[in-house]
Amino acid sequence: MSQVCNKALQLSQQALSDKKRLAQHAGAELLAAASDLFKALELAEHEDATTTAAVYVASAEKRLRHADELLAEVGAILATGELTEETRDWYRNLDYDRLYRTGVELGMTSRGAxxxxxxxxxxVAQGPTGVCRALRDRVLATASLMAGWLGGAxxxxxxxxxxxxxxxxSELTVHAQLMGYFNKVEPRDPHWLR
Incomplete structure (x- = not known):
């Protein structure tokens, strides 16, 4: 995402470095949350292990909430930049369907149309700051589901x-993977234009 944000929002090198570090830590928290949840799922297969499964679900929820905090800092950094009109046009004119099909065909991302x-x-509507906000919304929604489950564990x-x-x-993981794939596209690269 650093490459995209540098060209799209014209961030300073310090802001770019901070954003990259925060985004990497948030990604690590997402992966750790997924790992914890899958441990919980394995334990939940045994009815007598629900209490132990709850420990892992609680850990996953905590990790997601920490990921959200990190992404909030990323969003604050993104908000300091300004999206150029040239970049807005590029976003509007991208061939998103071809980009998606290429990623799936090359095995660079999962299916998730x-x-x-x-x-x-x-x-297209909001640029990188909106994308960050949308990811945060999905992270928080997943954490809230976990909190709800814990209430009735x-x-x-x-x-x-x-x-x-x-x-x-699973949906959150695919969403993050699709974003990661999209963020590897060179900003304003005419190859992906319609």
Whole structure:
């Protein structure tokens, strides 16, 4: 994302370095949250292990909330930049469908056409700051689902409800992967224009 933000928002080198560090830490927290949740899912397969599964879900929720804090700092840095009109035009005229198909065909990203559409709509309308906000919204929504599950952990339906957490985390992971793929595109590269 640093390459995109440097050309799209014209950030200072210090801001760019800070943003990169924060984004990397947020990414690590997302991965750790996914790992914790998958440990919880494995434990939830055994009805007597719901309490232990809850420990991992709580850890995953905490990690997601920390990722959100880091992404909030990224967003604050992005807000200091200014999106040029040239870059706005580039975002509006990108061939997002071709970019998506290429990423899937090359195995650089997962399939997630609906999520890709969300990302492209936000990108065209709001640029990198909007994309960061949308990721934060998804992170917080997933953390809130986890908090809700923790509120009923141990009841008769908790093992079945944990699958909803798996779906939300999987969707968040694909969303982040699609964003990572998009952020590797050289800003204002005419190759991807319609």
């Amino acid at each position: 609906e999520l890709w559409s969300e990302i492209t709509e936000v990108t 141990g009841d008769a339906e908790s093992a079945g409800r944990i699958v909803r957490l798996q779906s939300a985390m």
